[in-house]
Amino acid sequence: xxxxxxxxxxxxxxxxxxxxxxxxxxxxxxxxxxxxxxxxxxxxxxxxxxxxxxxxxxxxxxxxxxxxxxxxxxxxxxxxxxxxxxxxxxxxxxxxxxxxxxxxxxxxxxxxxxxxxxxxxxxxxxxxxxxxxxxxxxxxxxxxxxxxxxxxxxxxxxxxxxxxxxxxxxxxxxxxxxxxxxxxxxxxxxxxxxxxxxxxxxxxxxxxxxxxxxxxxxxxxxxxxxxxxxxxxxxxxxxxxxxxxxxxxxxxxxxxxxxxxxxxxxxxxxxxxxxxxxxxxxxxxxxxxx
Amino acid sequence: xxxxxxxxxxxxxxxxxxxxxxxxxxxxxxxxxxxxxxxxxxxxxxxxxxxxxxxxxxxxxxxxxxxxxxxxxxxxxxxxxxxxxxxxxxxxxxxxxxxxxxxxxxxxxxxxxxxxxxxxxxxxxxxxxxxxxxxxxxxxxxxxxxxxxxxxxxxxxxxxxxxxxxxxxxxxxxxxxxxxxxxxxxxxxxxxxxxxxxxxxxxxxxxxxxxxxxxxxxxxxxxxxxxxxxxxxxxxxxxxxxxxxxxxxxxxxxxxxxxxxxxxxxxxxxxxxxxxxxxxxxxxxxxxxxxxxxxxxxxxxxxxxxxxxxxxxxxxxxxxxxxxxxxxxxxxxxxxxxxxxxxxxxxxxxxxxxxxxxxxxxxxxxxxxxxxxxxxxxxxxxxxxxxxxxxxxxxxxxxxxxxxxxxxxxxxxxxxxxxxxxxxxxxxxxxxxxxxxx
Numbered sequence: 123x124x125x126x127x128x129x130x131x132x133x134x135x136x137x138x139x140x141x142x143x144x145x146x147x148x149x150x151x152x153x154x155x156x157x158x159x160x161x162x163x164x165x166x167x168x169x170x171x172x173x174x175x176x177x178x179x180x181x182x183x184x185x186x187x188x189x190x191x192x193x194x195x196x197x198x199x200x201x202x203x204x205x206x207x208x209x210x211x212x213x214x215x216x217x218x219x220x221x222x223x224x225x226x227x228x229x230x231x232x233x234x235x236x237x238x239x240x241x242x243x244x245x246x247x248x249x250x251x252x253x254x255x256x257x258x259x260x261x262x263x264x265x266x267x268x269x270x271x272x273x274x275x276x277x278x279x280x281x282x283x284x285x286x287x288x289x290x291x292x293x294x295x296x297x298x299x300x301x302x303x304x305x306x307x308x309x310x311x312x313x314x315x316x317x318x319x320x321x322x323x324x325x326x327x328x329x330x331x332x333x334x335x336x337x338x339x340x341x342x343x344x345x346x347x348x349x350x351x352x353x354x355x356x357x358x359x360x361x362x363x364x365x366x367x368x369x370x371x372x373x374x375x376x377x378x379x380x381x382x383x384x385x386x387x388x389x390x391x392x393x394x395x396x397x398x399x400x401x402x403x404x405x406x407x408x409x410x411x412x
Numbered sequence: 413x414x415x416x417x418x419x420x421x422x423x424x425x426x427x428x429x430x431x432x433x434x435x436x437x438x439x440x441x442x443x444x445x446x447x448x449x450x451x452x453x454x455x456x457x458x459x460x461x462x463x464x465x466x467x468x469x470x471x472x473x474x475x476x477x478x479x480x481x482x483x484x485x486x487x488x489x490x491x492x493x494x495x496x497x498x499x500x501x502x503x504x505x506x507x508x509x510x511x512x513x514x515x516x517x518x519x520x521x522x523x524x525x526x527x528x529x530x531x532x533x534x535x536x537x538x539x540x541x542x543x544x545x546x547x548x549x550x551x552x553x554x555x556x557x558x559x560x561x562x563x564x565x566x567x568x569x570x571x572x573x574x575x576x577x578x579x580x581x582x583x584x585x586x587x588x589x590x591x592x593x594x595x596x597x598x599x600x601x602x603x604x605x606x607x608x609x610x611x612x613x614x615x616x617x618x619x620x621x622x623x624x625x626x627x628x629x630x631x632x633x634x635x636x637x638x639x640x641x642x643x644x645x646x647x648x649x650x651x652x653x654x655x656x657x658x659x660x661x662x663x664x665x666x667x668x669x670x671x672x673x674x675x676x677x678x679x680x681x682x683x684x685x686x687x688x689x690x691x692x693x694x695x696x697x698x699x700x701x702x703x704x705x706x707x708x709x710x711x712x713x714x715x716x717x718x719x720x721x722x723x724x725x726x727x728x729x730x731x732x733x734x735x736x737x738x739x740x741x742x743x744x745x746x747x748x749x750x751x752x753x754x755x756x757x758x759x760x761x762x763x764x765x766x767x768x769x770x771x772x773x774x775x776x777x778x779x780x781x782x783x784x785x786x787x788x789x790x791x792x793x794x795x796x797x798x799x800x801x802x803x804x805x806x807x808x809x810x811x812x813x814x815x816x817x818x819x820x821x822x823x824x825x826x827x828x829x830x831x832x833x834x835x836x837x838x839x840x841x842x843x844x845x846x847x848x849x850x
Binding site: 144146147151154167204208298310313 | 433435437438441444445448449450454455458459461462463465466467468471607608609640643644647648676677679680
């Protein structure tokens, strides 16, 4: 497939991902240069969505590895099917096979449980590999990823080195819960996705919540943008903005006012102190800029 | 005729001078990225940024240097310095990087990196987005601006005249002039410097500022920035204070489970993980010279109390006082005379008297101070004995390393008794130093 920046831009638009040149260029380069794309930004800004949209764009499978504390190779790369190997041993018990013959069988691909990384590498066609929230994984796992991200190959001691038939398009996301190593950053292209501005968020709302009045969509976008600047514990994400505007539609709100904001604040803000802070400023937030 | 490759190499060299770490591999990536993305100015800028900028706070600096190195056509046409279109170099400018070629933000940041940064220096490396009142201020950049045609969408032209005068990429003359159709010509440059990017830039500025430059204003800014550092420290410590990923095999439970499968050991059972136990004993000097560093360290440690078995925090000047945080303010019992002269020797003697209650083999003693003892007895022997009773003694020193062992500093005497002396001149180094605890 011949990838051009226009192809990427059109693909993102078709997938209803409202974007900008920075995102388009980074995604295009990740595909054109076969480099992993590291996406950082606040939670709920649309990082994971990029990988989903990319899979849609390439008409291919998305393989997702959700990182967490304690994630290790056996969960991420492969694991031997111990139970199946045991059954095989018991079945062969009376056939008098030598150890060499047995081990040849027992450590073949038939007994290998492929986890997301190995699945992505050994896939017959190009897939999208999403390594989500890499900052939640341990540093040891991050170091383990380095071989994969630079050479797209992994070593399975019993089978040798497995190389990618088709290099997967790799997307890593991070919420910056901890600093990632320079070695990992060096191997990736970098993209920072921030919360959208008022106009971009208005367009997202209009696209995803069709029943909403255009003026109300603009007001909602402005309101959420102002809330994000209040240094809240958890600023509202785009998904929460959409939920909120859907709630406004269901409640029949035609214009944002203090009571309607107070009534629906729970959809946007998930911490009590955040709610208290915004409620105290609700009337000031509602006041339109002259 | 200067080629694009040379222009890019000069650009990369400028970024390196500005403190952005760029490897050779990343330089090659940048060349390939430009080859793939083409020379349309905004695309080329985003391609270079994706390949070269791996931390968002560097982005403002990148934009500033890019705006100077690769002027748009309209700008080049207006500015006599850029009158020779194409890639023909201006004599004597190729690769030249005079002091004035370094952006103001960069110059300021480098000042902070120097040991002899003037106290009270004010950071200029501001977040790229102009701050405004969240309630009143409508000054928010439209992030969709880049999708509109902008005046700087012409081909990028390397500007080899290093005499850049623009102090900010967002207010450069060229960008302002290029605004021809009512759009913000620098839209693409400003649009993405959003709320979080601004916060990240602020955080980094304060993280790199030496404690010696702090006034109350910077101290409050540092406290505001502390939430992220506290969270990272907590995550790091809680991860580190664990033994192996899975516990050892629990044979009893494994054999019991195997009975269900006719005795085949098909289902291995493991013991639960157990955390390592560490007790933390903190001694923080709150005399004038190091009070900011000490307060911040105590606050970070207080945020990670739950990660340790016991945490005891003390502050000292000439005596020892137990420290705690009440409603985010440091409280001490008994109250110390803040105008007293530091006497760590006496403090160590007090600590030695209370060692039975405070120090065990699981205790890590963390000292924050400059070791300046006003030429009083250092009592390093007591520190050595405390070190023998404990797991480790880590000494964090907020003073520039060049000043250690000068004047009334007794660091040389204490150095033999401490497990490690860790320089921590700013918040970033403090975070790294505290990470050594685990």
